[in-house]
Amino acid sequence: MLKIQELRELIKLINESNIDEFSFESEGSKIKMKKHKEEAVQTIVQKVVEDAPKASIVKEVVQPVVQQVQAESQPAPVAPPVKETPTANENLHKIVSPMVGTFYASPSPDTAPYVKQGDKVKADTVVCIVEAMKLFNEIEAEVNGEIVEVLVENGQLVEYGQPLFLVKS
Structure with a gap:
């Protein structure tokens, strides 16, 4: 129980x-x-x-x-609308959230983000943390390439499968 x-x-x-x-x-x-x-x-x-x-x-x-x-209880805060992603370039890989939780761009509030637009990443590079039920889950890039766009804000609630980053492979 x-x-x-x-x-x-x-x-x-x-x-x-x-x-x-x-x-x-x-x-x-x-x-x-x-x-x-x-x-x-x-x-x-x-x-x-x-x-x-x-x-x-x-x-x-x-x-x-x-x-x-x-x-x-109060009405739940509404998450900001998800940015529309450019679909013209099919070479872009979407790094998506594997769970519902809170997106964090850095390991702690006083440190730099794991990655930002223009950074080169490898498949095993940690790009962010998604926190769910007090468990902090490191999310890896899964592909080699360059971060084209960060699609969510630090501290934003994210859904399962929601795109977090666009990576040019």
Whole structure:
């Protein structure tokens, strides 16, 4: 079963993403979340066990978290529109986000970005970090070439498959 803090993090991430429905099953526990437009995240937790007291405990623990999130929730910030990429040049490789998360151009706020427009990269060059659920995932270029354009801003929420960089191979 997820801990309260993990459940809060999960609710927050779902609320901030474009995901409308999410379900998770583990060790007999089931979590299902649905978003409705202009509403907070709705969470339903069921414990699939014959032991009724445990199921009521799960309900008692999760209900205050749901109420708190609903009370504190505000409309999720809208991500800036994705820039249209030039399609005239077919030699450009798109480096895409492998997951939903937050894009970071540098390893820390006070350091230079991993890459910028005009930089030469190799296939194993780290170009950015995508943070999801407090895990920082280094994203590599996957091709040799030159960064033509950075398509997202530092700190921007990104979706699975969203282009992050254009690379001229």
